Structure formats: structure tokens, C-alpha cells
Amino acid sequence: MTEEMKHIPAVALRGMTILPAMIVHFDISREMSIKAVEQAMLSDQKLFVVTQKDPEVSEPVLDDLYRIGTIVEIKQVIKMPKNILRVLAEGIQRAELVDISDNPEYLDADILTFVEEDTMDQNTKEALLRSMKETFERYCSVNGKVSKELISQIMELNDLEKATAQIAMNIPLYYEQKQKVLEAVELKERCELLCSIMENEIQILQIKIEIQEKVKERIDKNQREYIMREQMKLIREELKEDNVNEADQFEEELKKLKASKEVKEKIQKEIQRYRNIGMNSGESSVIRGYIETLLEMPWDKASKDSKDIERAREILEADHYGLEKVKERILEFLSVRILTKKGDSPILCLVGPPGTGKTSIARSIAKALDKKYVRISLGGVRDEAEIRGHRRTYIGAMPGRIANGIRTAGVKNPLMLLDEIDKLSSDYKGDTASAMLEVLDGEQNVKFRDHYIEIPLDLSEVLFIATANDVQSIPRPLLDRMELIEVTSYTENEKFHIAKEHLWIKQVEKNGLNPEKISITDDALRKVISGYTREAGVRGLERKLGEICRKAARETLEKKKKSVKITEENLEKYLGKVRFTIQTLNDQDEIGIVRGLAWTSVGGDTLQIEVNTMPGRGEFKLTGQLGDVMKESAQAGISYIRSVSSQYHISDEYFRKHDIHIHIPEGAVPKDGPSAGVTMVTAMISAITKIPVRADVAMTGEITLRGRVLPIGGLKEKLLAARNAGMKIVFVPSKNKLDVEEISTEITKGLDIRYAETMEDILQVALTGKIPEKKSGKKKKKVEDE
Template identity: 50%
Template sequence: MTKNETIRIPLLPLRGLIVYPTMVLHLDVGRDKSVQALEKAMMDDHLVCLVSQKEMGIDEPAVDDLYKMGTLAKIKQMLKLPNGTMRVLVEGLNRIEVKEIIEEEDCFLADVMKYNEEHETDVEDKALMRTLLDYFEQYIKLSKKVSVETFSTVTDIEEPGRLADIIASHLPIKIQLKQEVLETEDVKERLNMLISYIQDEQEVLQLEKKIGQRVKKSMERTQKEYYLREQMKAIQKELGDKEGKGGEVATLREKIEESGMPERVMMTALKELDRYEKIPATSAESSVIRNYIDWLLALPWTKETEDRLDIHRADKILNEEHYGLEKVKERVLEYLAVQKLTNSLKGPILCLAGPPGVGKTSLARSIATALNRNFVRVSLGGVRDESEIRGHRRTYVGAMPGRIIQGMKKAGTVNPVFLLDEIDKMSNDFRGDPSSAMLEVLDPEQNHNFSDHYIEETYDLSKVMFVATANNLATIPGPLRDRMEIINIAGYTELEKLEIAKRHLAVRQLENHGLKKADLQIREDALVAIIRLYTREAGVRNLEREIASICRKAARIIVSGDKKRVVVTEKNLEEFLGKARFRYGQAESENQVGVATGLAYTTVGGDTLAIEVSLSPGKGRLVLTGKLGDVMKESAQAAFSYIRSKAEELGIDEKFHEKYDIHIHVPEGAVPKDGPSAGITIATALTSALTGRPVRREVGMTGEITLRGRVLPIGGLKEKSLSAHRAGLTKILIPQDNERDIEDIPDSVQEQLDIVLVSHLDQVLEHALVGEVK
């Protein structure tokens, strides 16, 4: 074997593979450096150096991780696969010794010395070749890893070195041993080495054969036991003995046939039952199949409750259990009316959206009572795994159906009222997107063929009445929101809260605390004081907590024997609940300069927002504080620009921006604030500060402003008007374009609020500032 001059070619590291000279094979290449090396070789003379890694687990090998002996190969063909990897057809040419590896940014280059194999075959070589072929033939007969055709291809090889390389490539030996063969230059030594390897492999194969024969005997014994068990089952059947697995299978078969499953599901269930019958009870798969059959039997396939289509009765139930919420009640009654006429309407998909504590969840339960349907609730808060909705495949350990199928099992009928609670609080991560899985559940055109990974067979959800609840619609993906009919529940007025407290909350808490009406009386003036001074919310959850606190203190007084009857009035309310937490009516006690009251919408209902402006000598710097979002900052800039352009008309020094620094602040600086409805409020406070005219304390306002002073429409008018009413304001200024939303405001609130429609900032200033605009 002689050496030639050193050449520099691209280097391709191989994992778990050795390529010998004269071999032709396909390689799949995916590493960036390897792809770059191939492209570099294709640009030159198609030659590449193939060298194996010492460790297969290394993804990015360094120079020291590669062997120093490899193969010079020529690239015959290269194809790019759809997954980004390259499939290459290479032909081994010569053994090469790697003298130096140069690691560039994009690939490895190697200085290699090529070996030309020049060997004259003598008698010893022929003897070694014959011996090697004999051993290789015996090995093929023992092993099933190498085909008989392989032997016929190697018998015609006359060169001893090539014969050794070809046989080495077919032997299932370790990479280190194959590398030793590649590094062995002497042909005789190479042939002897392979003879030794094959002898070792033959010994291992003979030992495996003995072990296999012992296993076969054991299997024959197991088959014999199975045959005897089958005979025993037949005898038991003749004797009428239904105990054991045979009786269990017969019972399950009877249940399946009587379950009312669709034919395709029944065929699947019976097929699984046949498998269950044949598998030994001790097998792990036996319990998996039994659980699957139990789930198919537990699901309702045809059982349904008959809707009680009595509109007057439903109206009475909804009004008894919930005060207010007219839109939701009206929608349920509409559904009942259409169902009575058609008897084929698909279940509607409603989404009750509103702040916490307004009764969304309890309303869904009342809908089920009104319709005479079973009720089931599934909480989706924090669900981030798609399999929670669609279920796990049965191949997984501990697999089970998703929450939808679990809910249907719990409901027991095919037409329940199904509550999807907190649908806005679903999340997603690497385990999938559950909100996307919900699309099929909530689409009336698809949910008659809902597919659960565990059940596998499609399930009909079209008769289910889905009711979802959400606090914040903004966090629900658009496609999912599009499949639901949104019904907004803004919150309750003071009068509605008072009625709810008297009719429901107080009665429930008395019962929960073991009290009777004769033991505790909470008078109406005390309830009004609780609503005004101890709670500040859109719903009634905190109101119920305060009533519960009174009940606990009353229970202690009665049990200790101090009094037999407790009466709570506005005067003694402080003894039970402590000092008032809020001041009723957040409106300012007097008109102030540079302070305007805005109306804001939050996820927990409406709220009032005081915006303050102060001036100090400076150079026109505009400072915004109060943890404002980008939208509110832009509104402040727009208001500032408009006032600069109208300074003369407003009676403001035209050079005020050169004389004063302006500080705009929205109190409660720790609370993030953002939204497009604070424009006119900021402009009013800014105008008041610059002109010295006070802002009317009883006026609240909401609306966005443009650079020309136009007032743009806003959302959440009902929530904002309720917050103005709670805060004690008597006049609110709203955009002209929101006139259509006034009908959403409760009549009792409209009676106590002077609602003024404005389309330009001049109108806002006219109503909001004391004195006339010059």
C-alpha cells in the first residue's frame, strides 16, 4: 500500500457509520456544517473526506472527536429532502490518513494523504480468503441479520483487501472494531482479524439459539395452559357456571347490545370485547381494554331528557332565581319558543361575559332548571394542554378521555346544559392549544362529529346547550369568540343589588349559618349602607361576604346567650363590620381647577377615574404619570396639541407651552391604566388648569378626542354609567355616536343621570367648566 501527495478537501463527520473503499451507499445529512461541506465539494471536484466520530452522541463534533483514518469518497448524486436534510449517494475510493483538520465557520476542511492499495495475491491470501468465506457462510446460516444473497455477491470477489472490506461492512460489530479494520493497512492482518471476529459472533449466535429453544419450550407450555383454560371455560359453560371471566364477558356483551350505541361504535366495542376475552386477566392490556369498554358503556348515546317547553314556567323560574339580567332571560325564552315550533333546533352556544360576581355560573344552572335538563360544569381556568379537551390516546399510560367526554358521562344525557366556566382563562404551551381544540366543540356545523382521542369513535354534541362564561373577551381568540353568541352582563345597579340581597343573599346566608329569620334581621337601611360604604363592585360577591360576616357575629352573640335576637340597622352596622371602607359618592365635594372625572371600563366593571393637571414654571415639558399605557399617553398628546391650536379661542396664553411644565397624573399610580376613552377628560382637566376655570364636580365624561377636537365613540357605556351612578355623579358627557347604546342603561340609572351627547370638545367644555368659554 503506497501513499500519494497530500490534498485538501471538505470533511464530512459520520455518526455510527464506517464507509470502506468501493462501497456505494446513501447518506442523509442534516447538520449545517455537513451540508456546507457537501455543497463545497460539489462546487470543486465532488471529492469529500468521510471520517467517523468517536462518540455518536455528540451533535457538534470538534477536531479531537474524530478518527484520524477515513475514506476518500466521490459524490455521485445529491438530493434535498422536504425536511431540509440532504440525501447523498457516495462511492468510497481509497483509504486516507487525515494529517490536519481545519475548522472553518461553515464547515471542516482536511489535509489528507491517499493510500493506493497495491497487493499481489499469494497462496496464503487465497487460503485466508477461502477460510473467511467459509466462516461467513456459517455465520449467515446462524444469523438472520445478513441475507443469503449477500454471500453470493461476495464469493466472486478476487481481491483479498476488497473482500475483507465488504464482509466487514456487513458484520454487526461495534464501530470501534470496524474502524480498526479500516485502519489496518496489511491485507493478511485484516483477513485474520475478520476471521477472529466472525468466530466470536458464531459463539454468541449458538448461545442465542440455545436460549431461544428454551424460550420456545416455555411458550409451548403457556399455549398448553391456554388450551386447558379454554377447555375449562367450555366445561363451565356446559355446567351453567357463569362465574369468572366468561360470565363477565357475557354480561358486558349484553350491556353493549342494550346500550343504544350507533352501529359503528357497537362493532368497535364488540371487537374490543373479543380481544378482552382472549387476553389473560393478568395481562396489563386486559385492564386497558376493560376501562375502554366501561367508558363506552358509561357514555350516554341516546338517553335524553324531554325539554319542558313551558315559556311561562321558565320565565317564572328565571325571575325567581335571578333578579335583573333581562337580556339573558329573553334569549333563553326565545330558544324555548323556537324549539317548541321546530323541535329540531341545534343547541345554541351562549357566552355570558361580565365582571366577577354578577351571577354568570348560577344563571347557567337556572337555565338548566328552566329547560328541565341535566346540568354539568367544567372549569377551563388554567387549562393549557390540548389533551385536556380531546383526551389522551390509549397507547399512553393512564390515558383517559378529555373534559368534554368526561362531562357528558357525568351529565348522563345527550342534551344537557353544559357550562364551560372561565373560557377566557385557557392558555397554551408546547403541549398544544386547547382553545383551538374547543373550536370543534363549539361549532354547530362540526360538533355532531366530535372526535376524542381516547374514545376514537365520533360523538354527537349537537343537542348539547353550551353556555360559556368569561370575564374578559379580549383574551378569547377571534375564531373561538366568533362561534359563540356573546351576551354582556355589565353589573347591577344599587336598587338591583338591594333586591338581590333581600331575596337571595340574606336568605341563603341565614340558612348556611344555621339562623332563622327570628334570630337575625338585617334591615333595608343596613343593606343599603353595606352596598354603599362596604363594597365597591359590579357584582354581588363581596356583598354576600359582608352579609356572611354579619351572620357569623350574630351566631356568636346568640350562642353565647347575650341576646336571643339580633337586629342590624344602619346605626349599629359599624359594630358588625367595622369602619366604612369606602366613601359613598366619589364625586369631589367642591368644584376644583385642573381635576376632571373620567369614566373607565375594567374587567371587573366600570369605575371612575380622576385626572389631575398641575402647572409649574418651565419650558413646556409634558409629564405623564400614573402607570399609563401607550393609548392614554397618545390621548394626552392629542389633547395637548388641540389646546395649543385653540389657545386664543379658549382664552389661554398662546405661549403657555414655553412658560410652563405640565404634569398630568391619574391617581392610584400602582394600577396600570390604558384605553381610548380618556381623551376629553384629559383635555378638560388641561383646559381647566390653563384657564383657571373649575370643573363641575358632578360631571363625569368619557370619549376619545381627535386633533380637530372631534369626540369619537367608546365602548362599555353601560358599565361606565353604572360607575357614575355609584360614585354619585349627576351628569355624564358621552359621544354623540353612542346614542344607540343609551337603551342598555337601566331605567333607574337613566332617571338619576343627566346624559348629554357631545360631538366636539367645545360642547364638553361648555358643560364641564364653570363659567363661559371666552
């Protein structure tokens, strides 16, 4: 390789590389470049062009330029607008930039030219030429933009150097790639570099083609679906079907729905089915209803609970008088929720007589916690599908009451009131109580499966509150899953406060009156409670207050009265004669008549039991609509009396020659339960021995064959009834002592409560005559036939 040093004007090119044998146009606008071209034109029209490393540099120095450039011969110079020169030049040969002289007008370069010596043998040249042509041919077949004339022209070339130069000039390369080709001074190196560039371009082009084919396929598919959808739309419009519009609407709602990926996928499948089904198909309306139900469910939508425990307490106190246990439990739940951020929602069951505020307390709890309130009435529900939902295979299928309640609430964490859960019934359609087990089990209700919805529902954040009148009616497995809170009967004092602070104000507003137009005295209110209602709760009391308000409203309009005052004296004018009188204690002690205590669905009551003995054949009669349990208590009682007859000087012949008749007045009212056992035994012993029973004594308790007194329930209501009846002494089973201690002094005040372990504890006080001592060796007179 021979070298020669030259001094020549130079131009720095931006983003462009010129190769030898290449004829090309390039524009110049920099003053130094224009001066260099002018200088070249004044001499031999030779110019050295070299590429800038960074096209953004406006005044390049030696370090800003590549070392290898090209000597070109200027063929033509054209002046363009805006002081631009367009130069047509032909590449002559490679040259190396050695230095740039200090010339302020233009770049004056010192370059080193070299001429390549041919050192390759013929076979190597031929091999390189064939490899070059094959690679170029493959490149052209993949590229598809190279003209056939150029391909045939290059393929006919037999000179390796010319073929290399033609390929380098005619394939699209970045200026950096051309610069690498330019810097490959040796022919063999240049050929290998060019083949490598083309191989790389072939791979890139193949990848590009694959991507384009995939994109085209996808676009074609989308275009095809679009066209088909438009055709279907037109067809459906002609047939007056609007499934597509509804399906699109469902799609929009699905995008806005807050739900998990699985739920959205399920809904998406159903929407697609709906698209593909005809409007006239019977299944169309079924699928549409199902999709609408799924879209309306609050899958991941929850309300934010209140964290103000003081506000919750104030709301509960303002809305309800009493009910301390319920309020305490709710405030405990709220405290745990605040501290743990997420407490497990309890399943509370409020048990008590009707009208004691069980349903309304649930509404107040929802208000105190800022929860959505949903009430589900379970009274008389006997179909399991009412709880779990109907399967979609049935015509008219719909979600169960639980799922429907969640949908109505619009959030997944409402307060759900299960009203009258003890009134659930079962028939051939399934056991509804068993269906409720999954709902109320904290371990299972995380994935409660409604037969209609089919997608598991999370009920773990729902605050369930159930109400019941009688715990005995609730199946044991269901009862085990709930936390029982007893809502007992109201005392007269509690009823008075509830009526004065809540019910009266409510009825006054409800009947279009105001406190200025109507008022009621405290004595009148107490008379309404005692004389016109007999109940455990306050529902009947509210009706009576409403009756007073209605008649007062009529009176203000007809008689033009400005105000009406209800007093104890004029109360009969609005409510009529007094309906109820308290069955107070008897005036004198009587034989065979004993006052017992009973629990009823509307509270406590006193039960007067009468026993008569008469000559007969030893028959034992029971009247007054007694239930089986009560009859068995009477049988146990007479067996006990016969076993201890010697203690009371009753002859063995007495029970064979006398009939005993037990009757409980108000014979039209059914009565049952074991708690009248001690009362019946006391009455029978009094009737047989002719010893009177104290009129101021009341009693309750279950009797055994050996005379033991067993505990009973409903003690608060029973003691309240005894107090209202004016009883002084009340006997209760000794094992009920803890229950008595929990009862407020407002109820027990004035009562002498005594605890009985055996029947002897009661008989020693209840019977006014002297009870004989246990039989000794000395013979005593026995009760003979009358």
C-alpha cells in the same frame, strides 16, 4: 288390458296406502271396517282397501275416497284391547272403485279389476330396469339407512315388475306418494314415476346432509370454543386472572347499551381483544379502562326537555332578579323547541363582571328545562388534550373535558356550562381556543372526535352556555360562533332586591338560623351594599351577609338571645367600620382637576385626573400606572391642544418653557383604555388657561388629533358610577346615544346626559370661564409665561 267387475267388502284406510305384493299390518277400530273384515273372513278372505283423501273423515262416502285401491288377502286377524283389530294382509292386485252399495253395516264396494298386458319390448324393459337400479343405488348411498341385504337382493332381480314392486315397498314414502304409484297402472309409467320420486328424494337428502354438516360444523366449532374457553377459564383461575369474567360482564352491558351498530361493533372488537390478552399484560388495564369509558357514554340516551314555558318563566323569575335579556333568550329557545319539536341548541355566551350571576343563571336554565347540568371550568386550561382528550398511545390517557362531561351527565343532551371561556390559554402543547372551535360550531359538532374515544360524538343536542368577564380576551373565530348576552353590573336597587329576596335567606339557612332568630332592616341592608362592598356583582355582598349571620349565630349561643335584629345603628358591631365611601363630587370648582368615568372588572368607577403645569423644558410626564393605550391618548390630547392653542390664547413658547404633568390617583392600580382621552384634554386646557372646571361634570370618550369624540364601551357601569358620585352633568360620545336609550331609567334618573361630537361641545360647558372666540383680525392678549 282385461277388466272384470266384482262385488267385495271394503275398508277405508287413513294415512296409509297398500301396494300389490306388499305384506303389511294395519289396525282398524271403526265398526263398519270391523264388519267388512268379518264379512271377508266368512267368504274368500278377499278385501278391498282404499285410502281416504282426508284422514279426519270418520264416515267416508264415495267422494272421500281415492278411485284406485288394492285387493288384499287377509292372512291373520288379531283382537287388540279397546276393540281394535290388527289385520295382516297381502296385496294381490290393483282395482278401481266404481261405487259403494247402500249397506248400513259395512262398506260394500263395486270394483273393477284389470290385468296389465305386457306390451313393452325386451330392450325397453332392460333400459328401465338398469335406470331403476342405478337410481335406487344412488338413493341408497345418500340415504344410508337401507340394509345391504335388501340392496343386493334388489340389484340381483332381473324382472322389471318385481324390481319395481320391491323398491316401491321398501323405500320410505308418504302415503300420497304410494297412492300415485298405485294409480300408475301401466308398468312403464310406474317405473318412470318411481325413478322421479327417488331422484327428488336424492336431492332432498343431499340438501338435508349439507344442512346437517353445516349445523354439525357450527356445533363442533361452538363446542370446541366452549371447551377451550373453559380450559382458559381454569388456567386463568389458577393464575388468579379474571379477564374472562370481566369480559362477560362487558358483553352483558353491551347488550343493554343504547347505541348505533357501528359503536357496538367497535366496543365488541375491544372486548374480544381484552379476552385474548393476559391479565399481567401492561395493555390489559388500558383496554379495560377504554371499554368502561365507551360503555359509560350515553350514545343514544337523551333526557326529555320540559315543554312548560310558563313553569320555565316562573323558575327563572324566582331564582334571579333582573337579567331580562337572558331570560327572554331562554324562553325564546324553549318556544322554538316546543313548536319545531327539535330546535337547534344555541351557544350562548354570558359576558359580564364577576359575581353578576352568570354561573348561577346557567343552573337555573337547566332546572327550568329539566336538563342535566354539567359545569366545565376552563380557567387556566392550556393543554389542547384537555378539550380533545389524549391519544390512547400515551400512558395515563383519558377523555377530554367535553366527553367526560357528557359521560358524567349520563345523557347526550345536557346543559353544559363552559365557565371562564375567556381565561383559556395556549402554550407549546397546542391552542385550546382552536380546539374549542369544533365544539362550538353547529356544523362541525355533530361528529366531534375525541382523541381518546375515537368514535365521533354528537354534540348538536347539547345546550352550551359559556361565561366570560372580558370579550376582548376571547379569540375572534371563537367569539363568532357564540351569541353574546351582556350581563351588566347591578344597580344598588337591584343589589338590594337580590340581597333581600335571595342572598339573605340563603345565608340565614346556611348558618343554622331562621327568620325568627335573625332579621335585618332595609336601611341596614342598603348600608352594607354602599359602605362595605364595592363591586359590580353580589359575591362580596353575600360574604358580608354571611359574616353577619355567623356572628349572630355565635351571639345567640353565647348570650342566649332568642333573636337578633340588625339595624343601621348596630351594623358596625358585626362588620366593623365602614370600608368604602363614595367619591362624591368636589365642594368647589378647581383648576386642572376633572372627573372621568372608567370601567373596571368589578364595575364602574369615577376617575379624578389631575394636571399641573410648571416652568421647565417642555417635558410631558404621565404617572399613576397608565397603560400604553392611555399614554397614547394623552399624547393625542396634547397634540390636539397645541394645534388649537391660538383659540385659547396660548403662546407658542408656552409648551417649550413649561412641563406638563398628568397624574391619576390610586397609583397602585393599573389603568388603561382610550375613554379617558376627553377627560385628560379638559384637565390640561384647564391647567394651561387657569380656567376652573365644574365639579359636577363627569365625562368619557376617546379623543382624536382633530378633537373628535369617539364612542366607548361599558356605558351602563360608567353612568352608574357617575350617579353614585352625585354628578349632575355627564358627557358621553354622541355615537353612544343608542346605548344610553337602552339603559334603564333607574340608572339615568337625575343625570343630565349630554352628547359630544367634538371637544368644543364639552369645553363650552365644563370650563367655568369664558372660552375665547376663534381668532379674528383683532389682536388679543395671549397667555404668557408665568
